[in-house]
Amino acid sequence: MDALFELAVFAALLATGFLAGRVIEQRHYASIRAREAQYADVLAFGFRFPADRVTPQRVFLVTGTVVVSADYFKTFVAGLRNLFGGRLRAYETLLERARREALLRLKEDARRRGARMIVCVRFETTSITGGWAPSIEVLAYGTALIPEQTNRAT
Amino acid sequence: MRLENRRPAEGINASHENPLKEFAWLAAGSVALLVAVVAALAFAAEWLAPRLPYRYEARLAEGFDLAPAPKSDAARRVQAELQALADRLAARMALPPGMQVRVGYREEGIVNAYATLGGRTVFFRGLLAKLDSEDALAMVMAHELAHLKHRHPAAALGRGVAVGIVLSMISADLGRGAAGALGHAGLVTLFRFNREQERAADEEALRVLAAEYGHVGGAIDLFDAFARLPAAPREENIPAIEFLRTHPLTANRIAAVGEWAKHNGAALDGARRPLPPAIAAIRTRGERAS
Numbered sequence: 302m303d304a305l306f307e308l309a310v311f312a313a314l315l316a317t318g319f320l321a322g323r324v325i326e327q328r329h330y331a332s333i334r335a336r337e338a339q340y341a342d343v344l345a346f347g348f349r350f351p352a353d354r355v356t357p358q359r360v361f362l363v364t365g366t367v368v369v370s371a372d373y374f375k376t377f378v379a380g381l382r383n384l385f386g387g388r389l390r391a392y393e394t395l396l397e398r399a400r401r402e403a404l405l406r407l408k409e410d411a412r413r414r415g416a417r418m419i420v421c422v423r424f425e426t427t428s429i430t431g432g433w434a435p436s437i438e439v440l441a442y443g444t445a446l447i448p449e450q451t452n453r454a455t
Numbered sequence: 456m457r458l459e460n461r462r463p464a465e466g467i468n469a470s471h472e473n474p475l476k477e478f479a480w481l482a483a484g485s486v487a488l489l490v491a492v493v494a495a496l497a498f499a500a501e502w503l504a505p506r507l508p509y510r511y512e513a514r515l516a517e518g519f520d521l522a523p524a525p526k527s528d529a530a531r532r533v534q535a536e537l538q539a540l541a542d543r544l545a546a547r548m549a550l551p552p553g554m555q556v557r558v559g560y561r562e563e564g565i566v567n568a569y570a571t572l573g574g575r576t577v578f579f580r581g582l583l584a585k586l587d588s589e590d591a592l593a594m595v596m597a598h599e600l601a602h603l604k605h606r607h608p609a610a611a612l613g614r615g616v617a618v619g620i621v622l623s624m625i626s627a628d629l630g631r632g633a634a635g636a637l638g639h640a641g642l643v644t645l646f647r648f649n650r651e652q653e654r655a656a657d658e659e660a661l662r663v664l665a666a667e668y669g670h671v672g673g674a675i676d677l678f679d680a681f682a683r684l685p686a687a688p689r690e691e692n693i694p695a696i697e698f699l700r701t702h703p704l705t706a707n708r709i710a711a712v713g714e715w716a717k718h719n720g721a722a723l724d725g726a727r728r729p730l731p732p733a734i735a736a737i738r739t740r741g742e743r744a745s
Binding site for chain 2: 323337338341343346374375388390396398401418
């Protein structure tokens with residue numbers, strides 16, 4: 302009887318994790334895609350120094366960070382996956398969402414301060430363990446540039 | 456140089472396939488793996504346990520009151536008669552070295568007898584009340600002793616412990632359930648022997664019966680008595696035909712007795728010995744009461 306109750310609780314957690322996790326994930330993806338279109342005018346690059354054509358007037362650091370948590374369902378599936386090995390699909394979407402979100406927040410930071418270009422973009426990840434589902438933080442940081450405006454004005 | 460940012464490509468870094476599909480595969484694989492592990496461990500433990508020296512089983516059995524002492528004088532006399540019969544039959548069987556058979560008697564209406572750890576076997580009043588002759592009683596006794604000889608209780612315990620350990624790794628609750636079944640009450644119900652074990656016990660019992668009485672008529676009497684039992688018990692909610700439920704079909708067993716007798720040149724019929732007085736009195740008392 303106790304075992305049955307335990308099983309019912311487990312099934313409920315799994316179902317909640319799956320349904321809520323899926324809705325949240327789909328909404329997040331929709332929001333990410335919309336904002337990626339919105340922020341298309343802010344360019345972000347990995348190279349360390351500005352391209353030759355750009356003569357920056359002002360240079361400053363911008364950051365974007367996000368903390369996301371896996372749900373009960375993802376954690377359970379990942380646990381099973383650890384038994385057999387292979388591609389951890391459950392966490393791939395989670396981490397992809399985190400990276401894209403961090404980049405968007407980075408661009409938002411840059412645009413608010415008047416920059417349209419970020420160079421030397423880097424990502425860092427920290428895992429926050431504990432609890433029944435792991436969480437991760439993804440940090441994106443880079444160097445925002447505001448180009449010399451006199452060139453265009455003349 | 457043209458500076459541009461493209462939209463992130465979809466479906467390369469993360470798969471958008473429905474996670475339920477992966478879950479189904481993983482869950483099915485895990486369950487299959489678990490079943491295989493439990494089955495393999497149960498099989499191995501069942502094989503190994505009877506091969507361990509008997510003294511370990513005896514030491515384990517000391518911790519349980521497996522054959523409680525009878526409370527009344529009448530019950531003590533019944534117990535003594537059962538013990539005497541057990542000793543006589545055990546002398547004809549090659550019991551594991553060091554095993555001392557102890558017969559317990561319980562004044563309960565269930566038609567049952569069982570063999571358990573440490574050379575213990577327990578008889579219920581309900582069963583004794585159904586028997587007409589010592590021959591029939593000896594068939595049950597020899598059957599239980601044969602379980603002890605083949606160390607079937609140890610095999611069943613080994614299997615139970617192995618399954619319990621695996622289950623407790625998954626859920627503490629399932630493990631506790633299995634461990635609880637190993638407690639005193641569980642030692643009775645846990646030991647369901649399989650068909651093969653029952654068949655082996657029957658065969659050994661027939662051999663002992665033929666040697667002791669010169670014929671196997673007691674076995675026929677016993678199975679006939681079982682066939683006459685009502686299907687549903689009236690006074691207790693414990694199944695009255697417990698002994699039948701866990702054993703091969705009565706008709707098959709009667710056929711097997713004939714088969715065995717023919718093969719081994721044993722007589723099917725002969726003079727029956729009367730039940731010892733205290734055991735015979737159970738039946739008389741029961742008839743007077745009803």
